[in-house]
Amino acid sequence: MPHIEIDGSEIEVAPGATLMDAAAQAGIYIPHFCYHKKLSIAASCRMCLVEVEKAPKPLPACATPVTDGMKVWTRSERAVEAQKGVMEFLLINHPLDCPICDQGGECQLQDLAVGYGASNSRYAEPKRVVREKELGPLISTDMTRCIHCSRCVRFGQEIAGMMELGMPGRGEHTEVMPWLEHQVTSELSGNVIDLCPVGALTSKPFRYKARGWELSRRRTVSPHDGLGANMLVHVKDGRVYRAVPQDNEAVNECWLADRDRYSYEALYSEDRLTRPMVRDGDRWVEVDWGKALAQVAGALKMLRDTHGGDAIGVLASPHQTVEELHLLQKLARGLGSDNIDHRLNHSDFAADAGRAGAAWLGLPVAELSNLDRVLLVGATVRKDQPLAAQRLRQAVKAGAQLSIIHAADDDLLCKVAHKLVVKPSALVQALAQVARALQEAGLDVGAVAASIGGVAVTDAARAIAGSLRGGARKALLLGSLAQQHPRAAELHQLAWAIGQASGARVGFLSPAANSVGAQVLGVQPAGGGRNAGRMLAEPRKAYVLMGVEPELDAYDARQALEALRGAEFVVALTAFKGAAPDYAHVLLPIAPYTETAGSYVNMEGRLQAFHGAVKPLGETRPAWKVLRVLGNLLELPGFEFDSAEAVRAEALPEGEATVRARLDNAVEGVALAHPAPVEGLDRVGETPIYQLDPLVRRAPALQKTADAAAPEVWAHGELIARLGLEEGGQVRVTQGEGAAVLRLRRDDRLPVDAVRVAAGHPLTAGLGARLGTLSLERL
Amino acid sequence: MTLLTPESLAQIDREIAKYPAEHKQSAVMAALRIAQTEKGWLSTETIEYVAEYLGMPAIAAYEVATFYNMYELSPCGRHKITVCTNLPCQLQGAGDIAEYLKKKLGIGFGETTPDGRFTLKEGECMGTCGSGPLCLHNNHKMYTRLTPQTVDQLLDGLK
């Protein structure tokens, strides 16, 4: 290991390290702009020039590798002179508009200019002015401020996986821009705001709202997908003004998905429910908490007493906190009902009996970046877990083989080794082929061996199996589509068998912030109760809803709405009104994650707690407090808590250790039916990225992005031709009783006999099963 | 529908074949040149088409089109005359030749005659300094040792 001397102190550094690494190790700050620890080295801003013994000229610390015996001075006269020279060049064409710049107060250029800039300029020539660029609803530009560090461009190429920004032009005419003023569409685009060291790229929703120094920063955890990105919300006067990433190498590194960054806007949506409301005939009236809670307790008690606990169904969102979910399940069971579930969008619960524990990622999140072999099954990972997709791309860049079995050949923005793209109902058969290929290669596929003997193996399946047999660090990951699949249990069973045979770890990509927590806490039937599917298929007399919008969240939205409308009593604990006034009888305003203390368990089983960042809006209350009072009103034992921490201590006595002890992806005893796909056209009905949960559905800037466009019907060109339909025309989609009229678009990345119609959206809520069959007609 | 003629595409394919299969992007400079030779200039459609043909992002092709001087990103006269005015040529009389051309065509550098026949451009060193003053016609044909007489002959021949 090389030894070097830096600013007089001797250190030992890793071979291959740069002077910048060495300085960081020694706790020395070297000024820089283009260097960023997660991006390739550009060495172009030249701000990090340092003096190195025997080097005739100053060297850029970011790009100069250490050699044994090197002597480096980062603040010597020569180094500082070089740094000052660069700073002067950076400032000659930079506008002096700090007072009106959104970056003011948190600008690396401003900070360094104070230390390195001269007080008066020697530059007497006209300054450059650069035209603004339109980047869409999330990012504002002030391009004259750009210092050409190229971080935003490299981010697109290297991290987001798509080059949306470039630097056309040459010399001082070079400008950062997108192609043709197209808005940027990456689901990670907002990170360029953090990367931009000056105020050239800033947050559009935040523009001119507040100054950096007026905001206080509160740590929290993203409430969206199962990654659990760490973030800071910036707060002023009791209101959240923006969200930025908090570095955590093990989870989100230094990134946020746009969903995490911009969903805070929904907190102040007009749809926020801020006072309890009760239905009075056809009217809704605002009431005080006491009255509302008394009505809820009264109705539930009455229904339980007359019809038994089984008359009550409890549906909770996996985006609620550990504390909330724990108390809710306690309440349900206290009422004598085991009808509780968080898996509204699932359709097959057959694995429940054979599961060894809670379904989780099966490996640490950070290891996603280091896998050698990955098989993704039914995973629209870029949209469902954008930062997990980013890690997989890094793995592929480092040489991993990534294969997919899916109902769409979506662009993962990285090289895909092998793929089997089939309609949803053929997924079981496809996965069975891989198991069979392993079996043919002489591996032991355990319990499924007997059921797959007749499966014909395609070349693609054999290639996938071959890929899984190689490599050391490997995983088979089941995505949302696989989890929601009508034969999810068989997929799980096959995946487990393949994992056992090949040595790949089997994991689940959790769709929601607390999917793992909800399982660990028992927010699903434990003693013969009804799961979400049955609760809605076999309507209950009463429903308790927490944080859900079943008309959007349910696997069969139409059926869900019917069940709710037919119920005698529905209470919704919710932060938003949404469609609840249609079917509910009482609305209880509960606090979103920023307004309550709580915790989430992410996909790797990491328990992450947070405090409320701001006070609850209006008369909103933290849900754990609402449930505590309800428990008391219902005279249930064990509802005396005085803090969220106390609830958590009961829910997870050993904290994260309790979680870990309950994680297990093993499954047994699921019978494999004869694997044959369903006849006809399969619907591929996924939740779009900006429809995942009640917050993102109401975030205005996110709703203006291309990813939030109204659902359309996507079909393969061959299918469009075969049905005599017209690309771009309106078509009627029919699923049993349900129908919708939508525009038809072509996507040849779909299997010919599958049609993609998003679920989780008001325009398609009238349709049935997410992965059911459908028909298309010309209008 | 292809935006370029089969002849142009065949030329582009020949260029692609020079590079390893996974590095088609290497042919982008040639492909843009070939497209420009056919179309006269590079419209956004043309750049997008070329980028797609080579499997690269359009913005990356646009970076290339804007980095190298000889690509035209807006419509241009039928005959583009680029005069080198760099020092060696200047010493050999390029300044006078440039003035002569401007006067004769009635346009300045970067301008096109109203009839769309000529565009005049100022160029950088063309690596032929010993034969200056000189100019380049439509990027591909060089005329050296220019005098007012040879300029007259050249322009008369370009319809």
Added chain:
Amino acid sequence: MSTKVCLWTLDHPNPASLETYVANGGYSALKKILAEKTPAEQIIEQVKISALRGRGGAGFPTGLKWSFMPRSFPGDKYVVCNTDEGEPGTFKDRDIVQFNPHQLIEGMVIAGYTLGARAGYNYIHGEIFELYQSWEQALDEARAAGYLGKNICGSGWDFDIHAHHGYGAYICGEETALLESIEGKKGQPRFKPPFPASFGLYGKPTTINNTETLASIPWIVKHGGQRFLELGKPNNGGTKIFSVSGHVNQPGNYEVPLGTPFAELLEMAGGVRDGHRLKAVIPGGSSAPVLPAEIMMDCTLDFDAIAKAGSMLGSGAVIVMDETVCMVQALERLAYFYFEESCGQCTPCREGTGWMYRVVHRIEHGQGRPEDLDLLMSVGGNISGRTICALGDAAVGPVHSFIKHFRKEFEYHIENKRCMVGD
């Protein structure tokens, strides 16, 4: 008549043809090493003995450069020829490609053999499209004759060469910018290390040489390194093509032994144009510092002598200026060139070249200020040595040297808002 290494075919009626080349011993060096399976080390040794120094500008010893190539690296490796000559004043490589293409092909094939490369690319300057076409024809001819492509000269060894055409960017002459350009990107230089010998074209080991350098190789292989060295002087082996332009009676390329006195070259080029006096010379292309006539007339033309005189041999482009030249105006044009051609990635070059140009432009147009000259020296000082590639230094060379040697003219301009020279 003295020996010519590169431009000898001009003494023949059909200089570029394969017949002329072969009839005069062309491709015999290649045939010999293929037949004898000459070990690569032996060839590199001869190139080292020859004291061949890179003809592209930096004068780096070619044999040493070749020895950096990891020849036994199992993957692809490349040889790249740099015919991007865009340095104002330089126009020698075009003549090699135009009049002696086969010697360059032979040189590249020998380089490919020696360095274990799988293919070669020749990057040809944008504005000389006609040469790009004639070069491709020469490649076809060589392929047809079995000197290139599959199974070269029946040896069972394959090596092919392709042409890559630039399209107007001086910076692509810089070797790593050139590689980026071949990869289909903006021609922006890469930071070194890693050097091309370990991370070059497509990330593979690559050796890049100037056209004249590579075209000298067959001669060295054929006649031995020692004879090449003896053509020139110690540490400066061989002949060198000087491109003479500006105020001489016969601008053109003159291939003479390294170490030839400048006065002799000037005479070959017909002397300073009639009735005028020599004022200044830029001896190595526009990036090289200008030297006043007195210094230049005492100088011999080789890397070491010119460096000692305070400039550099560079690419061998000799720009001659007589007493009618206004040094402010001349510098303005050069400053504009570097400003226009900066690739724009490094801060000092992107911002500094524009700053220097604008100040010189002001001086030339009567808006100069007394403090401008010191400002130019200081801005230049903040650019040079602080950029990724040498364009930054190249841009500063003229500014510093023009002011250093002709400060009076600049001062006169600032004070009197007009030229000291002429009219």
